[in-house]
Each structure stands twice: as structure tokens, then as C-alpha cells.
Amino acid sequence: MKVLGIDTATMMGSVGLIDDDRPVAQYSLSIEVTHSERLMETIDVLLRGVRIGLDGIDGFAVSTGPGSFTGLRIGLATVKGLCMATGKEAASVSTLEALALNMPYCSYSICPVLDARKKEVYSALFRCDEDGTLKRLTDDMVISPESLVEMIKGPVVFSGDGVYTYRDIFKRRLGSNAHFAPVNAMFPSGLSVAGLGLSKLKKGETMDKTGVPAYVRRSEAEIKFETRGTLL
Helix, strand or coil: CEEEEEECCCCCEEEEEEECCEEEEEEEECCCCCHHHHHHHHHHHHHHHCCCCHHHCCEEEEECCCCCHHHHHHHHHHHHHHHHHHCCEEEEECHHHHHHCCCCCCCCEEEEEEECCCCCEEECCEEECCCCCEEECCCCEEECHHHHHHHCCCCEEEECCHHHHHHHHHHHHHHHHEEECCHHHCCCCHHHHHHHHHHHHHCCCCCCCCCCCCCCCCCHHHHHHHHHCCCC
């Protein structure tokens, strides 16, 4: 089953293609261009590179958050459009789970952290079983880095763009228990998204076509509307 995975939750956009458990191709890019400007072009380049048309894709997967509100909307809208164009189904996956999947067979706790601004991070805790199966320990959450480290017991590996902002806090609070992912595992990948999506698609856990991103935190527009009764 060929699944195209798409992640636009962070500045590092990524598109990956798998054929069952075999990785076929991946294209990741971090440049000063919005996902809306480059996503469809990236998909086209990847598919032409492996000589597969959209009609050769069996299903799609997209990371639906948490992450950049604008990026999540772009990724989700793109996948909905691809589903309409091809008649294929899609699966939604957690951005944090896709990021944690970059660290298979890790013996430490895995803690993906994405910068949520306002001195907070999007995060969750995971562990790997002996067979490499990823196990979720917490729900996705928005939390201060100080409160996050209070939840952690024992050695942990941090990954995600939140590391660049809060590495010193993690090291100071956790000491030798704080470890950090290598650069190749620091961002969600299209292949990880596709792998998680494949598992869901095989179980019939398809995405609601009216689905919305899992923001975790409310947008500024929602907060302003609630407090002022207006978006202006």
C-alpha cells in the first residue's frame, strides 16, 4: 500500500512516500518560503522522481497538530484536495507522535517539544517497547518548559524545534538525564507521518473530510473574539 505522508506543522516541511514497510522517497525543505508556495511543487517533484502519478497513491496521511496554525491548515487543506481529486482516503496523525517515531528502539523516555510561543511548548511523552513499538504516556499538551521537566523522571531524549529555544532549561533542570536527538531526528518527517498513517488506514481509521487541525491551544482570533466579541 503506497501512502504519501505530509507534514507542514513546523518550518521544516516534509513529504514522504512509503510502500507498506518500505521507504520510497522523502523530500524535506526549510527555507524562507511559506508551505502554501512550495507544498504542491514538492509533492510533484517527489512523485515525478519516483515515476508515480497521484493515481498510483493508495492513501494519504497528514500531521494535524499541534504546530503552526497556518502550516497545519495548509497541510490539511492540501490533503483534503488530494482526496477529492483521487477518491482516496486519508489518515490524520499527531505531529508529536510522528516526531517521537524518529527515535525507534530508544531506551529513554522520548519527549518531542515544539515551540508554542508565549514561553510554552507543545509536548507529549512516549516510550518504546523492546520491539520498537511506540507507546504514548501522555496526551498532547501545551505547557511551560519548567512544568514539563517536573513531569519527567529518569533519562529523556528531547527533539523538536523547542530544543533550540529551551535546551538550557532542560539541561539545567534535568542535568545528565537530559539528552537531545541528533539533527536528522529533530523535525517530523514525511516518512514518519506516512508510517503512522499506513497503520491507521489499514485499520479503517480514516480522516473525517470535515476534520480540523488539533491545535491544542486556541488561536489568537478565538481568544480575541471571546474576550472582546470581535475579531478586530
